[in-house]
Amino acid sequence: MTSPSSPAEPGSGSADVDRALLAALARDGRASYTDLAERVGLSVSAVHQRVRRLEQRGLITGYRATLGAKALGLPLTAFVSITPIDVAQPDDAPARLAHLSAIEECHSVAGVESYILKVRVASPDGLEALLQEIRAAANVTTRTTVVLSTFYEDRPPI
Numbered sequence: 001m002t003s004p005s006s007p008a009e010p011g012s013g014s015a016d017v018d019r020a021l022l023a024a025l026a027r028d029g030r031a032s033y034t035d036l037a038e039r040v041g042l043s044v045s046a047v048h049q050r051v052r053r054l055e056q057r058g059l060i061t062g063y064r065a066t067l068g069a070k071a072l073g074l075p076l077t078a079f080v081s082i083t084p085i086d087v088a089q090p091d092d093a094p095a096r097l098a099h100l101s102a103i104e105e106c107h108s109v110a111g112v113e114s115y116i117l118k119v120r121v122a123s124p125d126g127l128e129a130l131l132q133e134i135r136a137a138a139n140v141t142t143r144t145t146v147v148l149s150t151f152y153e154d155r156p157p158i
Contacts, residue, residue, distance in 0.1 A: 018054060018059075020039060021054065022059060024040075025063075066154065073122050074121060077119070078146045078147060081115070081142065082117065083140055083141050084138075084139065084140055093106075093114065093140060094106050100137070103118070104118045114140075
């Protein structure tokens with residue numbers, strides 16, 4: 001029996017084909033069904049059907065363009081840990097910060113901080129202004145780590 005989170009039954013050739021399709025699409029979400037069919041040795045219609053099944057089962061959740069932050073004028077990346085000033089306040093920081101487009105990711109974490117945010121801005125001045133906006137909007141304290149260089153990110157888990 002196949003679970004919703006596994007590509008196909010372990011040990012089956014079907015699982016290997018699904019994994020190969022997932023890996024190929026993770027590397028190139030614009031790959032044509034013809035290209036995918038050549039990679040896995042199936043017909044185009046069989047690949048189309050398998051990809052549709054992978055989408056229906058939630059293994060493929062979407063397709064997107066990856067944007068170049070530096071080319072967009074956002075060369076500075078930082079991780080901002082936030083902690084509520086008043087622990088009795090509602091835990092609604094993600095909703096309070098959703099309007100800030102400079103926040104690329106928001107993760108709830110265990111530990112001293114409540115959330116870690118990944119942000120991208122144009123400059124140190126832009127980061128300082130963003131930190132002020134975050135503090136005011138969510139009533140939190142912040143601890144910031146500026147990224148010097150990134151060796152890899154957005155790696156597919158397969």
